[in-house]
Amino acid sequence: MNDRDRLLELLIERSLEIRPVTLSSGRKSDYYIDCKRVTLSPEGAYLTAKLMLEQIHPQVSAIGGLTLGADPIVSSISVLSHLQGRGLAALIVRKEPKKHGTMSYVEGPALEKGSKVAVVEDVVTSGASLLRAIDRIAAAGYEPVQALTILDREEGGREVIEERGFSLQALYDRSDLGLDKKKAE
Numbered sequence: 001m002n003d004r005d006r007l008l009e010l011l012i013e014r015s016l017e018i019r020p021v022t023l024s025s026g027r028k029s030d031y032y033i034d035c036k037r038v039t040l041s042p043e044g045a046y047l048t049a050k051l052m053l054e055q056i057h058p059q060v061s062a063i064g065g066l067t068l069g070a071d072p073i074v075s076s077i078s079v080l081s082h083l084q085g086r087g088l089a090a091l092i093v094r095k096e097p098k099k100h101g102t103m104s105y106v107e108g109p110a111l112e113k114g115s116k117v118a119v120v121e122d123v124v125t126s127g128a129s130l131l132r133a134i135d136r137i138a139a140a141g142y143e144p145v146q147a148l149t150i151l152d153r154e155e156g157g158r159e160v161i162e163e164r165g166f167s168l169q170a171l172y173d174r175s176d177l178g179l180d181k182k183k184a185e
Ligand SMILES: O=P(O)(O)OC[C@H]1O[C@H](OP(=O)(O)OP(=O)(O)O)[C@H](O)[C@@H]1O
Pocket: 024, 025, 066, 067, 068, 069, 070, 121, 122, 123, 124, 125, 126, 127, 128, 129, 130, 157
């Protein structure tokens, strides 16, 4: 089995829940995928990092994303990039600025102004979280150049992100989850 198929297998086995849920955007859905169950596991962290790193442009010097879903992703990509001699820094974007000390929104190594950043997510639904990370990374003086996610739920997020001039690179989309078959079981 190849890496892409194996990561999908892990996500379906461990992350996918078919039940009524409320999403981050306030929308209702009949399924949820909790990627952290996979991205915080040894094999899942490695496979996510490997598959995403293959798609990161050579001019990029950091990967960043909105806490919490992106935290294990940026960390594992950074470690793997070091092992591969590439050395991508990890940036974690807070949902609210730190209230004392640095007062920062964006945590991580201080990079040169204008450094190119690939912005990552675990799931894109409305696209609001990914755009929030893009905006905060830009406000920190860096240049977001790519948008990547594990799963595109195909609920309009891609279009919203494209309107902002980014194409969304997703490892999987809704159709990969086999939801119709699962729901029938
Ligand atoms: O495209 P959107 O409509 O913004 O939805 C997707 C976002 O929702 C989830 O995060 P959540 O808000 O549940 O927070 P968490 O990562 O802290 O668990 C997920 O990790 C994405 O960040």
